[in-house]
Amino acid sequence: GQFDDRLKSSGDLEWGERVYRAGFQQAYAADVCVAHPARHSFPDLRRRTLRLAGGVFGRFIQPQHSLLQQNMTFSRLLVDDLTPPVNFAISAFKDSRLSGIRQKLTVTLVLIWVRYVSVVEKIRLKFGGIPYRE
Numbered sequence: 001g002q003f004d005d006r007l008k009s010s011g012d013l014e015w016g017e018r019v020y021r022a023g024f025q026q027a028y029a030a031d032v033c034v035a036h037p038a039r040h041s042f043p044d045l046r047r048r049t050l051r052l053a054g055g056v057f058g059r060f061i062q063p064q065h066s067l068l069q070q071n072m073t074f075s076r077l078l079v080d081d082l083t084p085p086v087n088f089a090i091s092a093f094k095d096s097r098l099s100g101i102r103q104k105l106t107v108t109l110v111l112i113w114v115r116y117v118s119v120v121e122k123i124r125l126k127f128g129g130i131p132y133r134e
Helices: 011-021 040-062 066-083 086-094 100-126
Strands: none
Touching: 040 066, 040 100, 066 100, 086 100
16 A cells, blocks of 8 residues: 555655565665765754654554553653663764764764653643644
8 A cells, every 4th residue: 555644754664564464575675775864953853853753653642542552652652762772872882983982972962862852742742732744
């Protein structure tokens, strides 16, 4: 079928999961490249984070689910975002492309900021906000 145009983000992931569940064979195409634009400012990164958080919220918090199920899923989404990104921080500090402690720490702090922006957006959506889509 088509991409679910109700989703604000992650439509490709949802579609791929449907393909898998339907039993179709998926293949990796090494000669295919998908380009995603780099974000060069905090406002750009914030807009991307809001869109992605809305996509995750819309994908997992379904109106046909019971209120209990919605609340349990919502709680899991928040815990995922609020869990300190220890593995990422370790990876950042081992990454040879990042030079010096300052750059490694900056990357780690930006990731933490992104996660908290995501949490705030999911809470806003839980209380009736409309998903952001630019």
